[in-house]
Amino acid sequence: MVDVLPTISRVPGFQVAGVACGLKKNGALDFTLIVSDTPCTAAGVFTTNQVKAAPVLVDMERLKRNPDRIRAVAINAGCANACTGQQGIDNALQTARWVAERIGCAEDEVLVMSTGVIGTQLPMDKIRRGIDLAVESLSENNWETAARAIMTTDTRPKMASVNVATENGPYTVAGIAKGAGMIAPNMATMLGLLVTDAYQSPASLEVLLRQAADASFNRIVVDGDMSTNDTVLLLANGQVGVIEASAAALPDAVLSVSRKLAQNIVRDGEGATKFITVHITGAPDNETARIIANTIATSPLVKTAFFGNDANWGRIVAAAGRAGIPLQPEKLSLWITPGEEYGTRLDSLLLFEQGMPTHYSEQQAAAIMSKPAVSIYLDCGSMGNGCATVWTCDLSHEYVSINADYRS
Template identity: 50%
Template sequence: MEEIKMIVDGTVTTPLGFTAVAHAAGLKKENQLDLALVVSESDCSCAAMFTKNQVVAAPVIVDRETLAQNSSRLHAVVINSKNANACTGEPGLANARATQKIAANALDCQPNQVLVLSTGVIGVQLPMGKLEAGIVAGAKGLSRENGRLAAEAIMTTDTHPKHLAVQVELPGGPVTIGGMAKGSGMIHPNMATMLSVLTTDAAVAPDLLDGLLRMAVNRSFNRISIDGDTSTNDTILLLANGVSGTAVTDPESIAQFGTALNQLCTQLAHMIVRDGEGATKFVEIQVAGAQSEADAHQIANTVATSPLVKTAFAGSDANWGRLLMAAGRAGVAFDQTKINLWIGVQQPDELQLVANGTPTEYQEMDAAAVFAEPEFKILLDLGSGGGGTAVVWTTDLSHEYVSINTDYRT
């Protein structure tokens, strides 16, 4: 097994050849950081995944267009918070493209070597004067030391920055993968996460990078849900600059790099769930015994997004009937008389609540104690004999979530 080192304080600038800057451009109040640049010293291969929402932000449209033209010579990413530049029409598209040009001029590269990301309030035009001044000023302060501040600058309702890096020893030498993510509400990805930028100093061809990213995302960011809403801006980028001198080409390197990328994405995805708006619980939902992985995922997702299930989590109420109700409306056929249900804190099968569709003689106080924990696991076995399994991570739905989103624009 390859040696993968988790660098807890790692960031997007931990991989060789990447710098960043965070700047207070005036989009947020009280001189808060609201603009970040991530820049590579060398051209990058790039892979990306975007929201499947039919209503998409201008940066998503512009980045799709850019990557269709150029996926092997990317140089920089510009990210602003506070303003999503979504539902802003032609002016919004013009502003996103102008942002590319402003950054290209400041960084001495071409506009199609710059990707743009935005997050924040929908339906408001970007204050381009502030943004331009921030980019020009920020480009003068690029440093490898600014990775954590960049993760802070992209936050919206997040309570803390989310960043991490991993290092893996490949046959050709060590490579590092770093990343940052933001997300706390409007979290139910159907491609990736809200915003995430991943970087690596490995040399990876764009097509291979794309396949590795999709595999990692489908095991991590696509397995989380906070409130069931898929954003207009969801984007994840993976940039590879090759500065380490180690190429990912042979089967062993591809497998090892993929494993490290999966671990990084899973940890970042967990950070998003743990920081969910108003969340007091981190819940892992496992579904087994389905006819296919897709069926298992569909059931787990339905349970994870059920308001009745999530409010039961919030109230520490082991009302397992809501779990079965949600599973039953997922649109997947199964025999309810074969269902087995367990819950646990350390392991998901510590306490069995249902056996072959019938309640066991468990003690209610024992079940309530599990649901009262800040983190616990649920295992639902459909008993069909199939090998389909899936895991989804979710939160409770608390009064605080409603309060945060009631006051979001004020």
């Protein structure tokens, strides 16, 4: 894996802005605009929820038709533009049209994303104001402001970037993301936008983004809910020239940025006090390993035990047992390790071996469980070579408070 920076300095040819246009009641930043000086190839991955928000439907259609000439993405927070019928579609299209008029491109070269409360129409006067303010403040150096303006219940902005050296010169992959609740294995209320000045054909870009999302944004769990708006976009403006050959490192760079953003979403999960890595080995295959990992990561009993610093292997094993995957209980073994990296290292503690608890020290277990990051490693025995890693967080009082009060 390459070095991932937690900031974004600039990505040649991309100008960004984050402004406040009144969508959020508290006056916080709520509108982001990203503009490329030249047309980009682009790809997107979208929510699999049957109820898709208007901007999702619009972007899916546009990327099918114009994946090689995207110029801008407009993102608003505060209103999800979901369950809004034909007027919601019209408002999404109008947003894109206004952006196109202001930056000088065709309206179908603009994509839109929305996040926030479901079921209310976009207040178009505020959107108009957001576009005007954003266009005026576009700059190559506004990435942190842009990342802040897409936040909802997030407590901090999420950014990551990678610089890749090639024989044709360096290029950058950078991304911003938002999301803190409704985070499930298939993306949930999360928005992500990645950009690069490398070049890649639309078809390759789509494969590359899908693979990266599958190993990052689709491997995180906050609460198992999946939203109507989930979208990750990747725009490539090719400003460094056509360097498809030397773009060999591009998948790795996109994956690295995606994974860092995804992990930051979990770290900032609603009410989260702990970052938890769930690693499964010895499953029949990778897909079954992933199902077992997701079942553990989604279990309220496992998540509350982590909140209580309780090395409750019984709940972990019981969650694995109900994942719907054939298991041989007498072959299960389970370790916990302090930190984000799972393992059977010296500082790992074997809690459960061949179907039964070990005589581990409760004191040592509690010491590991009280760390801000803890890893679970469950080996299913000799059933196969399937393995998977999923990241999640604990379930705290604060999660309940946030979500019992969200609309009020």
